[in-house]
Amino acid sequence: MFGVAAGFLAGVIFGTISGFVPGIHSNTVAGILAALSIPLVMVFGVEGVCVMIVSMMIVHTFVDILPSTFLGVPDPDTVLSVLPAHNLCLLGNGPEAVRVSALGSLWGFVFCLPLFALFMIVLPSVQGYVDWGIGLVILLAAGLLIVFSKAPVWSCAVFLVSGLLGIYAMRFSYFSFGVFGIGEILLPLLTGLFGIPILLTSMKSLVKPAEQTFTGLMVSQGAILKNGIKGAIAGAIVGWLPGFSSGTANALLAVRKSSDFEKIDPREYLISTSAANTANAVLGLAALYAVGRMRSGAMITLASFDLPSIYLLVLVAGVAALAGYSVTVYSSRLSRIFMRLNQRILSKIVLLFLISITVIICGPFGILILILATLVGMIPGMINIPRIFCMGAIMLPVMLFTLGILNF
Template sequence: MLGVVAGFFAGVTLGIIAGFVPGIHSNTLAGLLAACSVPLIVVFGIDGISVMIVSMMVVYTFADILPSTFLGVPDPDTVLSVLPAHNLCLMGNGEEAVRVSALGSLWGFVFCLPLFALFMIFLPSVQEYVDWGVGLVILLAAGLLIVFSKAPSWSFAVFLVSGLLGIYAMRFSYFSFGVFGIGEILLPLLTGLFGIPVLLTSMRALSKPAEQTFSGLMISQGSIIGNGIKGAFAGAIVGWLPGFSSGTANALLAVRRSSEKMDPREYLVSTSAANTANAVLGLAALYALGRMRSGAMVTLASFDLPSVYLLVLAAGAAALAGYLVTVSSSKLSRVIMHLDQKIIARGVLLFLVGMTVIFCGPFGVLILILSTLVGLVPGMADIPRIFCMGAIMLPVMLFTLGILNF
């Protein structure tokens, strides 16, 4: 029991670090835990390591909103939340954006629990009948996004070019060899598509961000619950279907007619709920089907799996800890946004380039440059950056349809 408790607190700490530091993902730390598994087993035991991985994964889904909000830096799971969260921060509502996201993640965990039970009961009998339809679902989602955009031709062009870049990056990802071996190619790919364009905009900005204030949430409780349910179901889809990611869930949540204006607070709730639900329901997919949806699940599956009830309990405690830590950290907006944003943007830009060099080597730098060039196009064409998600959606669609292999 002592090893389990110690593993829980160690996992919460690692989740906070992964969430707060741009460019570090919980999957990266999970890989490091796997590499250090022998001494960790001695200290924490098998159950303690398993609890550590799960608590780290859940806390990360709460804390990763902070770089997106305060610095405009993307994360592979919440990449489409960058602009709504960062824009709210620039308008003086950074603390609210973080609190709204934390509430979304918390409700996402609550609403995913009944779905977790359904997964455990029904997935083994129905999975083989739905695997073939994943590519068609992505094709439908992409088509709706493009057709209902205000500039379908530009939207299609960005989706297609970013998709081809994603195929190229994933096909030759074994070239992304850095200091610690083969790195996660999504780091430079998504950083260039979503992060660096935002940072370059910040560096060119002439006006300072608005004074950070917080006088309550500008979103109703009913809207929070409704969008939390919607996000939990989106997270269930990507936690169930092979090849999907939280980023794809966010793209699905963004599908709506162009005449319907997307409320940034509602979108933050739904995407944060999807992110957390996807992480938790990945456990159900592992236990019910033996399928590993993330790097954290791959690491967890390398050990003897403990009771699923223990890990669900650990996930619940981690969700509460992640919520409290994230809400407490939301006040950092009043400090960070008082600093010179151009200097911060330059510093973060150098940090991300350095992370790419360290983890992904020269090939990662090439992908970073190419993806940045593509990522600048939406701003010039005045279309949403969501169409850059073609970098994920197109490769996954072609792979699940059997057209492409990696």
């Protein structure tokens, strides 16, 4: 029990750090933990290390909204939350954006529990029938996003260009070699597509964020519950099918409401996206235990150990969700400290940090991908279309792989 308790505490700390630091994803931390597995098992035991990975993964889904809100820098799970969260911050509502996101993640965990049980019962018998159709589902999803966009031609072009870049990055990912061995190529790819363009824009912008205040949540309880359920469903889709991001699934659910992505209510979108992120992490456990599918780097690391009881890990995930909520809400009070800093200087520091972490984790090839991705990521802002279409970098390679056209 000491190893489990100590592992949980360490996981909460690691998840908080990975959430706070822009550009660092829980998959990256999981990879480092995998490299240190032998000494970690000696200290915490196998169950303790597994508990550490799960608690770290869950806490990260709560805390990662902070750099997205106050710095405009995403990790792979928050790439599409940057615009609404950062815009609320510019209006002085950054603390509210963080609290709304934390509520969404908490309700996402609650609503995903029935889906978790359903996954465990249904997936083993149906997974084989749907594997062949995953590529078609992704094709349909991409088609809907493009057709309902306000500039279909440009949207399709950005989707295809980013998709080709994603294919190139994944095809030669073995060149991504850094200090810790083979690096996660998604780090420079998604940082370049979604993070650095926002930093470069903020350096040129004369817009200064308003004074950050919190006077309450400007969203109804009914909207919180509705979007929490919607996000949990989106998280189930992401947890089951590869090639989707939580933001992409939520954008598809919003297509019925509006053909213009930016018209979606930012608070409701934050709730649904955050709920999807947390539900996706939890339901990834179900996919691992039910059908042996590993949907994230954290699950790959977890699967390298002798898996403990699923009931233990679900309990750990629940306690970690409460811990992540508490840490995130408390951290929202740091907004005034962020806003006192010179935003241009801060953006430059973050930019240098992202370049440095790319060199450390992914080496020279990571820098090449970072540069190419940044060039592609600047296009949506120049032609005024949503950055969601840059998700072609993930969706197109996975679609072609599942259809048997490409092999990585």
